[in-house]
Amino acid sequence: MFSKVLIANRGDIALRILRSCKELEIKTVAIHSTADSDAMHVRLADESVCIGPPHSSKSYLNIPSIITAAQLVGADAIHPGVGFLSENANFAEIVNAHNITFIGPKIEHLKVMGDKIQAKIMANQLGLPLVPGSKSVILSLDEARFEADKIGYPILIKASAGGGGKGMKVVDDKKDLENSFVSAKNESRAAFGNDEVYIEKYLSNPRHIEVQIVGDKYGNVVHLGERECSIQRNHQKIIEEAPSPVLSEQEKENLGNLAVSAAKKMKYENLGTIEFLYQDEKFYFIEMNTRLQVEHPITEAITGLDIVREQIMISSGKKLSFKQENIKFFGHSIECRINAEDPMTFVPSPGIISQFHPPGGLGVRVDSGIYSGYQIPPFYDSLIAKLIVHGDDRQHCIRRLKQALKEMIIEPVPTTLELHKQILDNEDMNTANYDIKWLENNFLSK
Numbered sequence: 001m002f003s004k005v006l007i008a009n010r011g012d013i014a015l016r017i018l019r020s021c022k023e024l025e026i027k028t029v030a031i032h033s034t035a036d037s038d039a040m041h042v043r044l045a046d047e048s049v050c051i052g053p054p055h056s057s058k059s060y061l062n063i064p065s066i067i068t069a070a071q072l073v074g075a076d077a078i079h080p081g082v083g084f085l086s087e088n089a090n091f092a093e094i095v096n097a098h099n100i101t102f103i104g105p106k107i108e109h110l111k112v113m114g115d116k117i118q119a120k121i122m123a124n125q126l127g128l129p130l131v132p133g134s135k136s137v138i139l140s141l142d143e144a145r146f147e148a149d150k151i152g153y154p155i156l157i158k159a160s161a162g163g164g165g166k167g168m169k170v171v172d173d174k175k176d177l178e179n180s181f182v183s184a185k186n187e188s189r190a191a192f193g194n195d196e197v198y199i200e201k202y203l204s205n206p207r208h209i210e211v212q213i214v215g216d217k218y219g220n221v222v223h224l225g226e227r228e229c230s231i232q233r234n235h236q237k238i239i240e241e242a243p244s245p246v247l248s249e250q251e252k253e254n255l256g257n258l259a260v261s262a263a264k265k266m267k268y269e270n271l272g273t274i275e276f277l278y279q280d281e282k283f284y285f286i287e288m289n290t291r292l293q294v295e296h297p298i299t300e301a302i303t304g305l306d307i308v309r310e311q312i313m314i315s316s317g318k319k320l321s322f323k324q325e326n327i328k329f330f331g332h333s334i335e336c337r338i339n340a341e342d343p344m345t346f347v348p349s350p351g352i353i354s355q356f357h358p359p360g361g362l363g364v365r366v367d368s369g370i371y372s373g374y375q376i377p378p379f380y381d382s383l384i385a386k387l388i389v390h391g392d393d394r395q396h397c398i399r400r401l402k403q404a405l406k407e408m409i410i411e412p413v414p415t416t417l418e419l420h421k422q423i424l425d426n427e428d429m430n431t432a433n434y435d436i437k438w439l440e441n442n443f444l445s446k
């Protein structure tokens, strides 16, 4: 087992990883920018190293600084967390080249899944059903027109290097193709330094359903059930639940087996999430995330497993300690992502939190790095807390979550807390009658 893990991240996720390390009696090292000197992950880690100025390109994405910090403190592994360098194959290669273990999957899998076109080619070979679309990068507007006509409007232009819904443009009509093609390429270049795009059929009313898989270095792969993440804005998840409220037991089993079979064929190790759209009782692969997910706590709630602990054990060479038949699912769990944002425009609202009161009680979990007096830096993601509730069944979980939302106080910065309360009070949420457009179409416009 590792003796010292450097956590190359910040906020709630850095704290989350730190907790699992402590339970495994592994020493922890926090890294931080100058804007995060007072952050909770820095206070609670055994050691901390300041790795640069606030802007993430100079700190949390600064590979030489992070490697130097790891060497300085003698860390034998690096956990990249979520976002930042977590899916960066170049970073993982450099970490390994310094005889430090990258806690994550194999480099080849980071590479192939990091390129969405390559990922689709691989998914096809692995037997996963795809959304109809172009088979390779679209190089010119003429090619885009040709492909779009072949697929049929509406289509979706997607960035090959995509993530977080960036570089994605829906095109309803031929006449808008040129503008959208140019702006998708520009947005992608600005966000990822790569302007490669491809085209997919835009499904009209799908649900987003993903499967958590976990594999060790010895070919054992198990799925930990599915998560439904259809409540989104700007193609980004805002509420997730597990299990999916709409799949039959048979569909759940088939989906889990499909994901496990694909992961086994590619000899996948560590944590992975295979994401699908689900429409008219059919699944379509959209991407695979080769890392821990923000929404992992809902899977932890229904399985009772510490997923980060599993991740660390696998990277240290341990075999999975359970088989598929040992995984039992209990009750229902929902996560609300609380962002420091204007709840209607989603514009980030950094500032000082003068009052923070987390809710409590049985089945209520808050993953957050904030505290009363905390200053939210304007440089990073606006996610400041995750509220995760577990109940005996979906209705119980909703009742418990409503109460937890009422108890939660984050003042005075604008947050999405109020929006979550309104969503939970909505009849469509109560009956799980939503798809990926529900929030934007039928709720935010009201």
Ligand code: ADP
Pocket (backbone or CB within 6 Å): 131, 156, 162, 163, 164, 165, 166, 200, 201, 202, 203, 204, 206, 208, 232, 235, 236, 275, 277, 286, 287, 436
């Ligand atoms: P990213 O990596 O940017 O998050 P994804 O491929 O995971 O991109 O898609 C994010 C979200 O965008 C999905 O959850 C879904 O809401 C929407 N989306 C993606 N592909 C399609 C599609 N072909 N049709 C309709 N919606 C889509």
